[in-house]
Amino acid sequence: MKTSALGRIALAAGVAALTTGVLPTTAHAEGSKVERKTLLVMVEFSDASFLDADAVKASTPDTYFGTKKDSLASFFTEVSRGQYTTVPAVEEGVVGPITLPMTAAGCDYNQINKLTQEALSTRGLVRDEDYESLSVVFPAQKTGCAWAGLGSVPGPYTWINLHGTAGGLGVVGHEFGHNLGLGHQGRSMCTDGDLVDCTTDGTSAKSLMGGGGPAAGFSAPEMIRAGWLSGSEAVKVDASGTYTLRSLHGEGSGTRALDIPMGEDRLVVEYRHAAGTLDADIEGVHAYRVPKDAYGSSSLIDMTEANKTAGNDASADADAITAVTDTASKVSVAVVSSGDGKAVVQVALDGEKLSAGTATTETATPHPEHTGTDTDAGDGNGEADGTEAKSGGSVPAEGSASTASGNGSSADLAATGGSAATVPLAAAGAALVAAGGVALVVMRRRKRA
Ligand SMILES: [Zn+2]
Numbered sequence: 001m002k003t004s005a006l007g008r009i010a011l012a013a014g015v016a017a018l019t020t021g022v023l024p025t026t027a028h029a030e031g032s033k034v035e036r037k038t039l040l041v042m043v044e045f046s047d048a049s050f051l052d053a054d055a056v057k058a059s060t061p062d063t064y065f066g067t068k069k070d071s072l073a074s075f076f077t078e079v080s081r082g083q084y085t086t087v088p089a090v091e092e093g094v095v096g097p098i099t100l101p102m103t104a105a106g107c108d109y110n111q112i113n114k115l116t117q118e119a120l121s122t123r124g125l126v127r128d129e130d131y132e133s134l135s136v137v138f139p140a141q142k143t144g145c146a147w148a149g150l151g152s153v154p155g156p157y158t159w160i161n162l163h164g165t166a167g168g169l170g171v172v173g174h175e176f177g178h179n180l181g182l183g184h185q186g187r188s189m190c191t192d193g194d195l196v197d198c199t200t201d202g203t204s205a206k207s208l209m210g211g212g213g214p215a216a217g218f219s220a221p222e223m224i225r226a227g228w229l230s231g232s233e234a235v236k237v238d239a240s241g242t243y244t245l246r247s248l249h250g251e252g253s254g255t256r257a258l259d260i261p262m263g264e265d266r267l268v269v270e271y272r273h274a275a276g277t278l279d280a281d282i283e284g285v286h287a288y289r290v291p292k293d294a295y296g297s298s299s300l301i302d303m304t305e306a307n308k309t310a311g312n313d314a315s316a317d318a319d320a321i322t323a324v325t326d327t328a329s330k331v332s333v334a335v336v337s338s339g340d341g342k343a344v345v346q347v348a349l350d351g352e353k354l355s356a357g358t359a360t361t362e363t364a365t366p367h368p369e370h371t372g373t374d375t376d377a378g379d380g381n382g383e384a385d386g387t388e389a390k391s392g393g394s395v396p397a398e399g400s401a402s403t404a405s406g407n408g409s410s411a412d413l414a415a416t417g418g419s420a421a422t423v424p425l426a427a428a429g430a431a432l433v434a435a436g437g438v439a440l441v442v443m444r445r446r447k448r449a
Contacts (some may be wrong), residue, residue: 039089039131042096045104055165061093104142141252154405155179185210195326204300218258225295250275262328266290271343284320
């Protein structure tokens, strides 16, 4: 961790009075609902200011905490079904702008983080006491950052390299997904029907962490990682049988995911169907490979040639599975029926034959491993030391995010964020997650030809 004495000197000179009201420290007051106290801070540089700081200050808190449907708080509340949300750490919703004693060039996000925390400390705002997550928003025009947003894996830090006056949920939600311990969700193409023969290609389009935009929410393995599916909702399959799934998202009860052993990995099966603001364009049964219990690093299994994305014309169920076999672990899954909000799925373990059977969802023994909520997801050391953040290397020209509103192309997936908050690098994402405490980059996707 770099140190600098400049910070305190300049801040002592620059901060006249403590005017920020700190909210009571009741982060987890409401039953089991996690209310993540998030401190939103606008910072500027000695040589770069927001083009319209008042506009940023007026609009940004609403992106994080507002009641509008595309706010971060609304997104988390809906996806977690009321188990998790973000709340402002200060009454005003945002602190700043604070001018940091550093220049913008070089995109030194570690230094931005350090100096911001020093400035906050001067104002009486201390991490883990006054806030649990820290999101720093700064003007992009001189930073040279190759990303629109950055998040530590897991939390508690996010950086928003802001063009214009308003960040969108597509970027902010994605970065906060990283804070929950989620990597990028890629896609495994297994078009010959056997999971022993797959190639990594593209993104899942089933998650905000996989190019699906906010309208995809999170996928089943990510929901498990976040602790948002109970043991009866994410059933750990330990015997062959026939299972009935309800949709992954939406209110109500029932089994939302099957968590199947597959050698050292897991095979997670979900049924997606429109619910609330989610999954209007996702339908059918989908499966994910989870490497060695790393539920935050799953990849979609795609047996089709559909190349479904969140932006192309492929039908909602274009890449849904009908049958999956892994000859290595002798696991087979077959979809008996799918549609109208439910699916029936057969699972055969240990090389047993798939056969019609009675639904065993009710009799399957739920295991309690998934019942805990991931309240500590952002409480790791969280140091964003990740020099890997720049390992993406070749950033497309449009990766400089010079147009925050996006170009409206089919590759611009985020519905509201204006930036397709995804990196089509699943392997890199998984590696970064495995390393822990590092940062991942959000790049804008290269426009498809
Ligand atoms: Zn990312």
